[in-house]
Amino acid sequence: MSRKIVLLASTGQVGFELNRQLQSFGEVVTVTRENVNFLDLEAVYQYINKISPDIIVNAAAYTAVDKAESDIASTFTLNRDLPRVLAELSIVHDAWLVHYSSDYVYPGNGDTSWIESDAPGPLNVYGQSKLEGDLAIESIASKYLIFRTSWVYAARGNNFLLSMLRLGKERDSLNIVNDQIGAPTPASLIATVSTLCLQKVISLDSAQSFSGVYHLASRGHTNWYDFASKIFDEARIRGLSLALKKGGLGQISSTEYPTPAKRPQNSRLNLDKIESKFGVIMPTWESQLSLTMEEWLDANGSV
Template sequence: MAKKIVLLAHTGQVGFELHRQLQSLGSIITVSRGDVDFLDSDAVYKHIDELAPDIIVNAAAYTAVDKAETDENNAFALNRDLPEVLAKLSVTHDALLAHYSSDYVYPGDGEKPWSEDDLTGPQNLYGRSKLEGDLAVESIASKFLIFRTSWVYAARGNNFLLSMLRLGQEREALNIVSDQIGAPTPARLIATVTSLCIQKFMASNNANKLSGVYHLAPRGFTSWHGFAQMIFERARAEGVTLALKEDGLGQIESTEYPTPAARPLNSRLSLDKIESAFGLAMPTWQSQLCLTFDEWLEMNKS
């Protein structure tokens, strides 16, 4: 029997890709903010309870990291309270809950890649709200997959890739932070891996043993400056007209670019657990950027 999948926030950059990737797993029922107020826990429970899902995939989140510092109520409502409600629904319907978290739950120091069992220690309010969402899911749900991702981008939406392409066409010089290290993660990879993991989870005889927290990112690491550098290399190679001069990409440290919310310097994530548990071999961030850039090119053909 085909599974009934409830997908929250299908129009965001991750939700859009999930909507494409999950089609083969069952019938998808999308739930947007136009259908129900995600800030109203009772309304969310009632709405999704009536749908009787087999799988719940939560792509809804508060992602405005700096704004969260002064918008605590909404950040926690979306990043903690909503996952808590979905976890309760997953128990009610014996459903699998797939939820997304962040590298921001870790302290962000050192150079060693974080593993899923490392001590957490968020540096900002956004990170705290994501961590509390994780803890709520872990304490309530019996069948769940929490995917902690980093530096999410896509060929659509609002993200670093599109910001760089826009600024590179407007300015002759840019300075980009070079002391924050992580793995740029395209939304399409998140959706593809989510689909594979859900399939293996649902087919497993020991599905409950697969429940847990997993890092979901490509192989390898770079800085924001390194990421920008490759974006502009690809742009020039593909004939994209840039105002940015060949030597116009400068490096700065985080202290020279202060933001309301502190950013982790170390966003490296170990992938050993997800690769071992689900038999995956994660691709490199460079190969994923090439794929995403090609998609952007296709979408922006004049």
């Protein structure tokens, strides 16, 4: 009998890639807002309960970090209460639960990489809601993988890569923040590694010892300005026409670019736990950017 995998939010960046990659692993039943509004938790419970899943993968989240500062009720419903309901369903169906969390659960100080057991200390509503989602799963579920990732982008969706490619065509100069450090991580990498980890836990008898929180991000780190520089270098190498002048990319500090939500300055995520426990080696953010640019070009042409 084939495994039944419920995938929430196959329209998001990570959800879209998961939908591609999980197909080889079982029968994927996608659940999106076309089926049920995820803010209606009772409806979500009933809908998924009827499917009777073996695995639940939650790629849904309230990800508009600045809007979250004022849209607090919806943020906590999606990022804290939905994971709690999914954890309850995972117990009812003895299902594995895969969930995604964020570098924003950490306080962002210092200059060393965070390890999963470090004390959290979110700086904004989104980070607090993601942390409370993680805690809800940890307190209820018994078979779960929580992957904390950072700076997610893809060849589709709303993300920094696509914003830079658009702005680079429209403007001859741009200023980008240079004092937040992290690892840009493509949704495709997140989906690939999540699927590998899931394959491992499903195949093991004593898999419950794998339950826990893991960092899942590209290797290395950069800041948004250097990430943007690399994007434009890669674009020029591939012959993309840009309005942005050479030398038109400027650096500014976070204080010069105020946003409703405060951002952590240090989002470095230590990868030792996922690498040692699952035997994976995470690739560098530079190699991943190159691959994602190729994918974007294949889909959009070299206009």
